Amino acid sequence: MLPLAWSVSLLLLLSSLSLQALALQEGSLQALQQRRRLQEDQLMTAAQRLAGRLQRQHRCLLPLAAAAWPAAGCATAAELEELRQGLRAYQPAPASGDPQAPEGRVELLLQQGDGAAAFALHWRRPDPAGPPVLVALRELGLRQVQP
Secondary structure (H helix, E strand, C coil), X not given: CHHHHHHXXXXXXXXHHHHHHHHHHHHHHHXXXXXXXXXXXXXXHHHHHHHHHHHHHCXXXXXXXXXXXXXHCCCCHHHHXXXXXXXXXXXXXXXXXXXXXXXXXXXXXXXECCEEEEEEEEEECCCCCCCCEEEEXXXXXXXXXXX
């Protein structure tokens, strides 16, 4: 009778340890997913903030690559520095490389902490002689950060 009792108690102990390990793993997975959602939200907020500043104060910069911003002459060095905070890349999409085009798309990569995300800014020029107007901001997804 004793060996059977030991076997049953050992089986119960192993199954409870297995269930406990599964519960701990589930908790860590939920914490990881929550951190990822928070990171995505922070990066989207940063992209919306940048898009809003470009739309309200620096429309002339919308169709230009970030490297061409200083030559555009529509923002001070301090404003450009502020716009570039967290910005890893800001490049016109291949189809819309002409800053005088009637519409286009710019791809930007923002970094915050150890996460980065890509976004697309779509713009249109309602008046051919006027500045471009931002029409959409679309998330392209999280990216791996290269050092």
